[in-house]
Amino acid sequence: MLRGRRPDMILLGAILALLGIGVVMVYSSSAVKGYIQFDDPYHFLKAEIIWVALGLTAMLLSFRLDVQFLRRWAKPALYLAIVLLLLVKVPGIGRKVNGADRWIGLGPLSVQPSEVIKLAMVLVMAHIMALKPQQIQFFRQGLLPVLALLGLVAGLIMLQPDLGTTLAIAGTTFFMLIAAGARVGHLVALGGSGLALVVAAIAAAPYRMRRIFAFLDPWADPSGKGYQTIQALLALGPGRLFGLGLGQSRQKFLYLPENHTDFIFAMIGEELGFIGATLVVLLFFLVAWRGFRTAMSAPDVFSGLLAVGITSLVSIQAMINMGVVSGVLPVTGITLPFLSYGGTSLVFTMLAVGMLLNISAQVRRG
Amino acid sequence: MSPLVSMRKRIAFLFLCVSAFLVVLIVRLAVVQLGQGQELAKKAAETHFRGVPVAPKRGNIEDRQGNVLATSVSSETVYAIPAEVRQSGRTAEIAQKLSQVLGKSVDEITQRITKRSALEYVQKRVSPEVAQTVRALNLPGVGITEDSQRYYPNGPLASHIIGFAGIDSQGLEGIELTRDSELKGTPGSVEVEFSANGTELPEANRLYFAPKSGNTVRLTIDKNIQAFAERELQKLMSGQGENMNGQSPKTASILVMDPRTGEMLALATLPSFDPNHYQDFDQATRRNIAIQNGYEPGSTFKIVTLAAALEEKKIKPEEHYFDRGFYTVLGKNVRCWKAGGHGDQTFVQVAENSCNPGFVEMGQRLGIDAFYKYLRDFGFGQKTGIEMSGEALGILANKKRATALDLATMSIGQTNNVTAIQLLSAVAAVANGGTLLKPQLVKEIVSPSGKVVVPFKKEAVRRVISESTSKLEREILEAVVTNGTGRRAFLPGYRVAGKTGTAQKVANGAYIQGDYVASFAAFAPADNPKLAILAVIDGVPFYGGAVAAPVVQAVMLDSLKYLGLKPSLDAPLTPSKPLPGLEFPPVKKAATVPSVLGLPLAQAEKSLTQAGFKVMTEGTGVNVVDQIPHGDATVEAGSTVLLYLGQEAGISALGPWWEEEDEDIEAIKALQGRIPISAVQG
Numbered sequence A: 001m002l003r004g005r006r007p008d009m010i011l012l013g014a015i016l017a018l019l020g021i022g023v024v025m026v027y028s029s030s031a032v033k034g035y036i037q038f039d040d041p042y043h044f045l046k047a048e049i050i051w052v053a054l055g056l057t058a059m060l061l062s063f064r065l066d067v068q069f070l071r072r073w074a075k076p077a078l079y080l081a082i083v084l085l086l087l088v089k090v091p092g093i094g095r096k097v098n099g100a101d102r103w104i105g106l107g108p109l110s111v112q113p114s115e116v117i118k119l120a121m122v123l124v125m126a127h128i129m130a131l132k133p134q135q136i137q138f139f140r141q142g143l144l145p146v147l148a149l150l151g152l153v154a155g156l157i158m159l160q161p162d163l164g165t166t167l168a169i170a171g172t173t174f175f176m177l178i179a180a181g182a183r184v185g186h187l188v189a190l191g192g193s194g195l196a197l198v199v200a201a202i203a204a205a206p207y208r209m210r211r212i213f214a215f216l217d218p219w220a221d222p223s224g225k226g227y228q229t230i231q232a233l234l235a236l237g238p239g240r241l242f243g244l245g246l247g248q249s250r251q252k253f254l255y256l257p258e259n260h261t262d263f264i265f266a267m268i269g270e271e272l273g274f275i276g277a278t279l280v281v282l283l284f285f286l287v288a289w290r291g292f293r294t295a296m297s298a299p300d301v302f303s304g305l306l307a308v309g310i311t312s313l314v315s316i317q318a319m320i321n322m323g324v325v326s327g328v329l330p331v332t333g334i335t336l337p338f339l340s341y342g343g344t345s346l347v348f349t350m351l352a353v354g355m356l357l358n359i360s361a362q363v364r365r366g
Numbered sequence B: 001m002s003p004l005v006s007m008r009k010r011i012a013f014l015f016l017c018v019s020a021f022l023v024v025l026i027v028r029l030a031v032v033q034l035g036q037g038q039e040l041a042k043k044a045a046e047t048h049f050r051g052v053p054v055a056p057k058r059g060n061i062e063d064r065q066g067n068v069l070a071t072s073v074s075s076e077t078v079y080a081i082p083a084e085v086r087q088s089g090r091t092a093e094i095a096q097k098l099s100q101v102l103g104k105s106v107d108e109i110t111q112r113i114t115k116r117s118a119l120e121y122v123q124k125r126v127s128p129e130v131a132q133t134v135r136a137l138n139l140p141g142v143g144i145t146e147d148s149q150r151y152y153p154n155g156p157l158a159s160h161i162i163g164f165a166g167i168d169s170q171g172l173e174g175i176e177l178t179r180d181s182e183l184k185g186t187p188g189s190v191e192v193e194f195s196a197n198g199t200e201l202p203e204a205n206r207l208y209f210a211p212k213s214g215n216t217v218r219l220t221i222d223k224n225i226q227a228f229a230e231r232e233l234q235k236l237m238s239g240q241g242e243n244m245n246g247q248s249p250k251t252a253s254i255l256v257m258d259p260r261t262g263e264m265l266a267l268a269t270l271p272s273f274d275p276n277h278y279q280d281f282d283q284a285t286r287r288n289i290a291i292q293n294g295y296e297p298g299s300t301f302k303i304v305t306l307a308a309a310l311e312e313k314k315i316k317p318e319e320h321y322f323d324r325g326f327y328t329v330l331g332k333n334v335r336c337w338k339a340g341g342h343g344d345q346t347f348v349q350v351a352e353n354s355c356n357p358g359f360v361e362m363g364q365r366l367g368i369d370a371f372y373k374y375l376r377d378f379g380f381g382q383k384t385g386i387e388m389s390g391e392a393l394g395i396l397a398n399k400k401r402a403t404a405l406d407l408a409t410m411s412i413g414q415t416n417n418v419t420a421i422q423l424l425s426a427v428a429a430v431a432n433g434g435t436l437l438k439p440q441l442v443k444e445i446v447s448p449s450g451k452v453v454v455p456f457k458k459e460a461v462r463r464v465i466s467e468s469t470s471k472l473e474r475e476i477l478e479a480v481v482t483n484g485t486g487r488r489a490f491l492p493g494y495r496v497a498g499k500t501g502t503a504q505k506v507a508n509g510a511y512i513q514g515d516y517v518a519s520f521a522a523f524a525p526a527d528n529p530k531l532a533i534l535a536v537i538d539g540v541p542f543y544g545g546a547v548a549a550p551v552v553q554a555v556m557l558d559s560l561k562y563l564g565l566k567p568s569l570d571a572p573l574t575p576s577k578p579l580p581g582l583e584f585p586p587v588k589k590a591a592t593v594p595s596v597l598g599l600p601l602a603q604a605e606k607s608l609t610q611a612g613f614k615v616m617t618e619g620t621g622v623n624v625v626d627q628i629p630h631g632d633a634t635v636e637a638g639s640t641v642l643l644y645l646g647q648e649a650g651i652s653a654l655g656p657w658w659e660e661e662d663e664d665i666e667a668i669k670a671l672q673g674r675i676p677i678s679a680v681q682g
Helices: A009-038 A043-064 A067-072 A074-087 A113-131 A133-137 A139-158 A163-180 A184-204 A206-216 A227-239 A264-296 A301-325 A343-360 B003-035 B037-048 B082-088 B091-102 B106-113 B128-137 B174-178 B180-184 B223-237 B275-280 B298-311 B347-352 B356-377 B404-411 B420-431 B467-483 B544-562 B601-610 B652-657 B665-670 B677-681
Strands: A094-097 A100-106 A109-111 B049-054 B068-080 B120-126 B142-151 B171-173 B188-193 B206-209 B216-219 B251-258 B263-270 B320-323 B326-329 B332-335 B343-346 B435-437 B442-446 B452-454 B460-463 B497-507 B510-524 B531-540 B590-592 B614-618 B626-628 B634-636 B640-644
Touching: A009 A043, A009 A264, A009 A343, A043 A343, A067 A074, A067 A113, A067 A301, A067 A343, A074 A113, A074 A139, A100 A113, A109 A113, A109 A343, A113 A133, A113 A139, A113 A163, A113 A301, A113 A343, A133 A139, A133 A163, A139 A163, A139 A184, A163 A184, A163 A301, A163 B003, A227 A264, A227 A301, A227 B003, A227 B037, A264 A301, A264 A343, A264 B003, A301 A343, A301 B003, B003 B037, B037 B049, B049 B142, B049 B206, B068 B082, B068 B091, B068 B128, B082 B091, B091 B106, B091 B120, B091 B128, B106 B120, B120 B128, B120 B142, B128 B142, B142 B275, B171 B174, B171 B180, B174 B180, B223 B251, B223 B263, B223 B544, B251 B420, B251 B544, B298 B356, B298 B404, B298 B420, B298 B467, B298 B497, B298 B510, B320 B347, B320 B356, B326 B356, B326 B404, B332 B356, B332 B404, B343 B347, B347 B356, B347 B467, B356 B404, B420 B435, B420 B467, B420 B510, B420 B531, B467 B497, B467 B510, B497 B544, B510 B544, B531 B544, B601 B614, B601 B640
Parallel strands: B614 B640
Antiparallel strands: A094 A100, A100 A109, B049 B188, B068 B120, B068 B142, B188 B206, B216 B442, B251 B263, B251 B531, B320 B343, B326 B332, B435 B460, B442 B452, B497 B510, B510 B531, B590 B634, B626 B640
16 A cells, blocks of 8 residues: 555455445335435445545544654644533534433534544544553552543443443553553453443343333334334344345334444344345454454554554444344443445544544554 | 553453354244244234225025025125224215215215225115226225125015025024024135325235125925915915905915925015015015914814814714704804704714814713813914024913813913914924924025035924824824815815814904805825915905815915825715815816906906806996906906996995805804903903
8 A cells, every 4th residue: 555565465355345235224124214214225326336435535634643643643633532522512613312321523524523433532542552561460559540531431421321332442441552562350350340341230220121121022022112123033033044135124124223323233224134234244353353363463452452452342332232133141332333325433443443443554564 | 460451351352242143133033033923924924914805605595396486596785994094084975976976975975985984885785787886996005805795596485484584684583593604605805905194005915805605495396386385375365265245365375295204395475575675575574473373273174173082082083972962061052054053963963063062062972181281282372483583482261260161262272372383393293293393494404515414404392192093083184084074175086184163363363254264175185294384364255174174275275286196096086065056176276367447347257258157247337436356356267256337336246155164153153252362361
């Protein structure tokens, strides 16, 4: 690529393949909705293409940026993200979607600050953990600042509330702590208390509680709490081995809500079958493999932790999303990286993988 | 260990964790998509497909020979899917266009096509042209589906038994109602894929599930015997009944049963209705009076009294009984119809003469307990269980309060109220060797492929009298026809057994004078009965035997011949004691009555005489104002046509045309002041 640097081509290939599948499936899934809501079956496809173009631009941009430059701008980026996060609560700027304040309007554009903060957190966490790599083994000097920051940001996000993003950030931070060399005892305690927090968060909000039970037995309340899980299963099941064929989804006819965003994996399973769904899983496996491989052979600790963070962020979101769709995890609003319909999520994911590709281009080959 | 080296190990661990989860995911996908795929696909189809029902073909109703009495012809129905209509946003336009084609108001159509339901019928039973026009309009949310319409090819024939089915092919009356579950079949459907907001999918899959036709119900009724019976009823109703003098009864029924099996071969009732247009007939017309109405049977009931007395050995056939002309019970005289009485007779002669005091004697000898036992055993006061809704129980006098006088009147068929089907079943029991059978209308159920699903099963209720009593009574009742009061039903060459009856009618809780129910019960051949017939004619100014016996005679003769029963060599060819004036008409010939309405009398007489008819006039006047039978009626050649000549003409001149002597009338006259049992108990 530029300046003769070559990124990990397998990683790039997997990303572009996922992106390609995403564009096709977003169109196939959203045509009905676009036709009914906007009289235009191409409505969402057009927007998606713009978002993909923005995303590719973001990827190229971050691929070219110096990693040390990124490190310098990590903290300011986090401050900016926190400000944005607070802005969603400001009337007139924040927009309410599905009962949560997740968006801020910038003219015709909507930005999801939670997407911004995910990347900012990865950068800052990599920065902090890379300052004095040995310190992470100590609770007060190493672990506590990380946990304090995580607690603050997680608290802000839960104001929206947005459990999916909180889980993604917490999970990513946990993965980075593992990679950074935190003590096993600390990690076990942390994992335990994290799990306790999740349980507490779920128990505190009745709607999450209901969602949990719904996922365990969706058929108990097929038109209410179990609706989304059931509709996802009713998309995946009929797909069988080879799928109903591209564009042949039945569930997209307004049976499955959010079918072009959070539930696009169900559409893939319905139209492309077990083979298509498994292919997507394998592409994420490739991303994880090449991403973690990049991290292992990164030139410095910061780059390595950054690569771990980005790979973990993408992988964890993919796992939660596909887990939700296939009914092994309770319904949590989280997008499927590269595949879900556009928006801030796609642009920032592309920005992140641009950095990952950048690091992969610097690995010592041999 | 360098941080980078330990980091690599830990990153490898992370990669392992992620990989493990992805493997779990793939396994889960395999379970959902490959393992449960079929089941989930079925569930998904259930939510995606919406059906337009296709009506099954309703099974036929046939007579015992397989002649079709009721069938279904397909018709087309215009339906709307309101969700699709609303979705199209062209509701007003659709309603407008449909209104033009279907001839319904725009408001009514708008209301239907916007109703909150999955599917709405806009118009049932449209003509093929209308269906084609609607198809050509290609309106969103409007379609045509096949439906079936009931058709009764024989019109009113056996209409009271068949009943009819409504606009949704649902059985409403008669066998159509009682066997609805057999006839209706299972609906099929055309399933079309719909989106969650209720519109049909583009290039939607369509699945056709064929409806399953209903079974055929084959009746015990024989179309031909039914037709013989209905022909006789028509003759009565059109004022051509023998000894009816141009009068029409109010209602009449003829029931024909095979006494060996309980199968009803005919069950005819007039007035009747055309089930093809059942809406045009009122409830009273559709009433099956032979089953739903009770009446006082009169002398026909003496068959039961005789059977009980013989079975209980209270009388011997050759035992002598002296009739003084009346029988005094509790200070009241039950008179014999013959002035001065029959004098010394055997009990066989008592039966032949239908001698009232003789039958009262039998009743008194039996006593109240034994008499009631036989009433119950023969099935009176209980439903026979014939397959018709609304069967009447009949009303028996309260046993606890019954007096010797009640016993006397019950012995000769007065007082108690029975249904025609009860009486015929009792007569059949006497005829068949002594077993009361459940009268049945359905012979068998046949599947669409022609296989008999439910065969006929004779149902014996109980043995009432012994074989020998039955044989004895058959002989006595044959003597009644050959030598006695039943001679009007005599058929040369056939051994017919039977009994006449006349009963007073009841209205508003009191007996009506001069308005009778005439009946005749008969079976043949007397030595091995294959047919049992009962005719009940309600609303005649004349006495029973003269009116009802010829009707039974005609149905009996035609049916015996139709069933291929040859005249028996040992049967008498003439009755032993011909009634004065009783003739056996030669071979009957049909002729059409010319209409002479409005013609001057002389011209009318000439025209009728030329056509071979005899003429009688009524009233005074120049021109004919009415005639009976009416023009174009088909009657027996050489019969009499009554011409009315003026407004003042009445029916006063009818008197001399019937015999004064009727076995029941004297008893009725002697017992005036009675209160009908239906008024006491009902």
